[in-house]
Amino acid sequence: MEKIDTSFFTKEREAELSVVGESVQRADARGHVTGQTQFYEDVTFPNTLHLKMVRSTRHHALIKDINTDAAMNVPGVVRVLTHKDVPNNWYTILKLIGVGPDDEPVLPEDRVLFMGEQICAVLAETPQAALEGARRVVVDYEDLPPIFDVEEAMTSTPFKQHGTNYFVYEGHNCRRIRFGDVDKGFAAADHIIEHRYESAPIEHAPTETTGCTAKPEGNGRVTVYSNTQALYFTLDNMALILGVPFNKLRLVGGTVGGGFGGKVDVIVEPIAALGAMLTNRPVKYAYSRAEEMQVSSPRASERLYIKDGVMNDGRIVARKITLYVDAGAYCRHSTYGTTKAAAHMPGPYSIPNVHVDAYCVYTNRTPSSAMRGFGVTIGDFALESQMDQVARYLNMDPMELRLINAYRDGDMKAHRKKVEGAALVEVIQAAAHQTGTTLAPRFAKMSSFEREA
Amino acid sequence: MKHSVVSLTINGTERQMLVAPGTTLVEVLRENQGLAGTRRGCDQGACGTCTVLVDGKAMMSCLLPVETIEGARVETIEGLTPMQGLHPIQEAFLEGFATQCGFCTSGMIMATAGLLARNPNPSRDDAVRAISGNICRCTGYEAIIDAVLDAAKRMQAAQRSEAA
Numbered sequence: 001m002e003k004i005d006t007s008f009f010t011k012e013r014e015a016e017l018s019v020v021g022e023s024v025q026r027a028d029a030r031g032h033v034t035g036q037t038q039f040y041e042d043v044t045f046p047n048t049l050h051l052k053m054v055r056s057t058r059h060h061a062l063i064k065d066i067n068t069d070a071a072m073n074v075p076g077v078v079r080v081l082t083h084k085d086v087p088n089n090w091y092t093i094l095k096l097i098g099v100g101p102d103d104e105p106v107l108p109e110d111r112v113l114f115m116g117e118q119i120c121a122v123l124a125e126t127p128q129a130a131l132e133g134a135r136r137v138v139v140d141y142e143d144l145p146p147i148f149d150v151e152e153a154m155t156s157t158p159f160k161q162h163g164t165n166y167f168v169y170e171g172h173n174c175r176r177i178r179f180g181d182v183d184k185g186f187a188a189a190d191h192i193i194e195h196r197y198e199s200a201p202i203e204h205a206p207t208e209t210t211g212c213t214a215k216p217e218g219n220g221r222v223t224v225y226s227n228t229q230a231l232y233f234t235l236d237n238m239a240l241i242l243g244v245p246f247n248k249l250r251l252v253g254g255t256v257g258g259g260f261g262g263k264v265d266v267i268v269e270p271i272a273a274l275g276a277m278l279t280n281r282p283v284k285y286a287y288s289r290a291e292e293m294q295v296s297s298p299r300a301s302e303r304l305y306i307k308d309g310v311m312n313d314g315r316i317v318a319r320k321i322t323l324y325v326d327a328g329a330y331c332r333h334s335t336y337g338t339t340k341a342a343a344h345m346p347g348p349y350s351i352p353n354v355h356v357d358a359y360c361v362y363t364n365r366t367p368s369s370a371m372r373g374f375g376v377t378i379g380d381f382a383l384e385s386q387m388d389q390v391a392r393y394l395n396m397d398p399m400e401l402r403l404i405n406a407y408r409d410g411d412m413k414a415h416r417k418k419v420e421g422a423a424l425v426e427v428i429q430a431a432a433h434q435t436g437t438t439l440a441p442r443f444a445k446m447s448s449f450e451r452e453a
Numbered sequence: 454m455k456h457s458v459v460s461l462t463i464n465g466t467e468r469q470m471l472v473a474p475g476t477t478l479v480e481v482l483r484e485n486q487g488l489a490g491t492r493r494g495c496d497q498g499a500c501g502t503c504t505v506l507v508d509g510k511a512m513m514s515c516l517l518p519v520e521t522i523e524g525a526r527v528e529t530i531e532g533l534t535p536m537q538g539l540h541p542i543q544e545a546f547l548e549g550f551a552t553q554c555g556f557c558t559s560g561m562i563m564a565t566a567g568l569l570a571r572n573p574n575p576s577r578d579d580a581v582r583a584i585s586g587n588i589c590r591c592t593g594y595e596a597i598i599d600a601v602l603d604a605a606k607r608m609q610a611a612q613r614s615e616a617a
Contacts, residue, residue, distance in 0.1 A: 025547065032555030033543040033562060035490020035530035042489035207494040207502050207556045207590045257492070257556030258590045289495040 028255075039208060039257050040225040041286065045215055049078055049123045051275055051285040052130035054137040055295065056112035056119055059146035060159065060364040063110055063119070063139060070136040071122055076129030079279060080137065081121040083107040086274060087243035092331055093266055096236050101162045104330040104367075106241055106270055111144070113159070113329035114364050116295040118267075123275050123283060146364035150303055150324035153361045160362055167327070167335045167360035175342040175360070179414040180353030182309070185318025189309030193390050196305050197382035201298035201326070204371055208257025210296055211286030212268050214276035222273050223250045229259040230266070237266040238273055249273070261370035265297050265332055297369030300334055301326040302341070304382040309353070314396050314404040318353040319346040323379065325360050328367035333374070335360050340375030343415045347383035348424045349405040354414035399428050403443045408451050422448040459519045463488070464532030470519075478514035478522065479503045482529060490530040490559050494588075501587030504560035504567075505529050511567025513586070530559040533566060541607035542566055542600075551600035553591035560587050565601045573612075575605055 006013075031037035054066075068080040083089050083105060090102035108119060119139060124130035147153045153165040154173075169175045186192060212226035228234045231251050239246050256263055268285045275283035287296065302325050309318035323341055327334035342358035371377075387405075391398040406424045413419060425448045432439050446452065460469045463486060470485050479496075482488040482505070491514060494500035498516040505514045506528040533540050539547065542565050552558045561584055568575055568583035575583070580601040589597060 026550070026552065028555060029547050029550075029552050030539075032552040032558040033539065033546045034534045035492075035559040037555045038489075039492070039556065041493070044484075205590055207500050207554075207588055208492070209494070256554060257494075258554045260590070289497060289499065 037255060039255050040212060040227045040253065041208075043213065043225045043252075045213070045282040048213065048282040048284050049125065049275065049279060050127040050130045051121050051123050051272060051283055052127065052134040053118040053291075054120045054122065054134045054139065055291075056108075056115055056117040056139075056141075058112055058141050058143055059115045059148075060144045061112055061141035062144060063108065063112060064142055065138075065140040066120060067138040067140075068120065070138065071133040074124070074129055074133045074136060076125040077122060077133040078125065078281075079123045079275070080133070081107065081123065081271065081275060081278070082119075083109045085278065086241065086270075088241050091237055091241055091266075093233055093237060093264075093333065094331075094336060095240070096233075099331070099335055103160060103162050104332070112141075114366055116291075116366060117329065118271075118295070121271050121275065121285075123279060148363055148365055150301075150326050150359070150361040150363060153363050154324075154359065159364070165362045167331060167338070167362075169335075169339070169360075173359065175339050175356075175358040177342055177345060177354060177356035177358075177414050179355075179416075180318070182318045182320045182353045182355040185353030186307075186309040186320075189317050190312045191310045191393065192307065193310055193386075193393050194305070194307040195386055195389055196303070197378075197385055198303045199299075199301055199378045199381065201301045201366065201368055202371065203293055203296070203298045204258070204260040204262030205293065206256075206258030206260060206262055209287040209289060209292040210263055210268055211284070212272050213282055213284040214269070214272040215282040216276045216280050217250075221248050221250055222276050223252060224269050224273055226251060226253045226269055227256050227259075227263055228253050228266070228269065229256055229261070229263040233264070234266045234269050238270050241270040242273060242277070260372050261299075261374060262296055264370040265367075267296075295366060297328070297332055297367050299371035299374055299377070300328070300337060300368035301365070302378040302382075304379065306382060306386045308386065308390055310390055310394065312394070314390075314394060314401050316349060316351050316390070316405050318355075319349075319351045320355040321345050321357070323356065323358040325358070325375070326365060326368060327360050327362050328365040329362060330367040331360070331362075332367050332369040334368055337370070337375035341379050344376045344379050345383075346414055347380070347387075348407050348422070349402075350407045350411045350419075351405065351414070356414065399432055399437065399439065400443055403428055403439075403446055406446075406448075408448050424448065457520060459523055461519065461522065461524070462526045464528055472519055474520065475518050476520075478505070478507070478517040478519050478527065481519050482514060482527075488529050488531050492556055492559055494556065499588070500557070500560075501564065501584075502557050502560040504563045504587060506563055506567055506570075509567070509570050511564045511583070528563075528566070530562060533562065541611055542569070542604040545600040545604035545607055546597070549596055549600040549603055551593060551596040553589070553593050557587055557589045557591075561589070561597055565604055568601065569605055569608055573605060573609060575602070577602065
């Protein structure tokens with residue numbers, strides 16, 4: 001049998017594990033400083049069609065008619081795509097990890113649920129012609145009352161085709177956590193401290209706007225050059241939406257000009273690929289800056305009510321949290337974010353009685369989705385603000401209040417997971433040291449590894 | 454509307470191009486000249502990522518209709534990069550970990566080149582002002598400001614060794 005001569009490339013086989021403890025240059029930095037890093041928009045093809053969306057000018061309305069005649073008469077306009085062109089129009093991004101039902105149309109059929117929702121796609125020879133075509137599409141709406149408030153949505157008539165205005169978690173209208181008995185805890189507490197916290201949506205505003213170019217190949221496949229952060233969600237959803245096997249689709253990506261979670265949804269690729277398949281020409285769908293700011297999913301707005309039962313010595317003995325995540329018009333990643341939010345409660349504190357109701361609610365606002373620690377970040381803002389409120393109420397040092405309640409290794413968390421590798425006590429001690437705060441001896445001696453007698 | 458011929462000296466070479474009225478410099482660089490290192494982020498002068506040098510001054514190429522700069526000298530990130538190795542500004546950004554996603558980097562480097570051309574010895578405030586029109590949404594500003602100041606030192610050292 002022939003053997004491979006291993007005398008060549010011996011150095012290539014040496015694994016030099018010398019990286020730990022060294023400052024190592026980023027692999028992509030040289031490309032960045034020379035401008036050679038290739039973002040999706042730097043890959044161009046002759047004969048490319050440009051896609052511009054007709055977007056809803058209403059928050060909530062029935063679509064009575066879409067007239068594309070005037071658009072088709074604009075010189076350079078080649079085709080207009082509507083929901084009728086989409087093989088499998090209904091989807092939800094996390095379908096393959098068991099999230100359902102499919103609650104979002106690729107292109108809406110008889111109604112729009114938020115302002116800026118894409119309605120139909122105009123394909124043209126130039127971006128200018130596509131914009132002019134999109135401007136000339138006439139959409140006849142019948143306005144419906146919009147809902148912008150999560151608590152109002154919980155009690156309003158369902159406005160989505162698949163049912164409730166909230167996501168259903170295993171038969172419940174919210175993600176629930178039950179630990180101990182909060183009512184008993186409140187009854188035994190010296191004080192009840194209750195506050196409401198709220199955040200607005202936050203846009204990622206990446207410097208590179210969301211976009212992709214879909215190119216039909218001679219072999220019948222479609223290659224999509226994209227700046228998605230989620231190549232495999234995109235591949236899954238494209239295959240399902242377009243009704244084609246995976247091997248007909250190829251995604252090229254991974255170079256993202258700022259994402260921060262804003263490029264995790266699957267919005268531009270399926271439509272661009274569909275356009276490419278229907279025209280047999282490359283199709284580019286890139287958000288303008290205005291589209292990026294208005295229609296790309298922001299961080300969800302959240303509203304939290306936190307009610308604490310507190311003892312005179314600073315121990316929090318019961319915490320009840322009602323949390324609303326505003327998913328906007330469609331579910332996207334918000335159902336997952338809400339579960340994360342619930343599991344994160346009651347924060348890094350050992351509280352014997354905890355009650356959490358976390359609602360993922362649909363409204364007629366821009367769908368929200370992933371963004372840096374989503375589900376946890378706003379919860380932390382609320383929890384830590386609440387800790388400061390409690391400290392102020394008790395006239396206690398906020399660091400000491402946190403140390404009194406800090407979780408330690410081995411404690412049982414509210415969602416029934418044992419604490420491992422806690423470092424909160426040590427972090428607060430270090431923060432005290434660095435800010436020149438002297439902790440009382442009982443706090444200076446505390447440890448995450450063992451609870452003092 | 455009629456197209457017109459515009460000539461520009463781009464990275465040292467005179468180029469003539471036929472452009473529609475209102476065609477911006479960033480469109481010409483990326484689509485006509487294939488110089489994709491100049492990034493397009495907003496097309497409205499808000500993000501600075503398309504910054505290039507026009508007659509030695511840092512300017513946002515998305516706000517410049519090319520008809521209005523007929524005959525100008527334009528320098529892009531591709532023109533700044535030497536045949537071998539890197540320009541001192543590029544070295545400073547590379548070694549100072551002043552890049553994250555990289556999308557703002559070309560604009561940041563060209564803004565730095567514009568600053569150092571008129572002020573070889575900038576203060577930290579000067580550096581901040583020079584990149585104040587450039588958004589780094591990864592928010593790595595401290596490393597970028599340090600790199601601008603480091604680049605100034607590297608360029609001064611290079612000049613001293615040339616003079617010696």
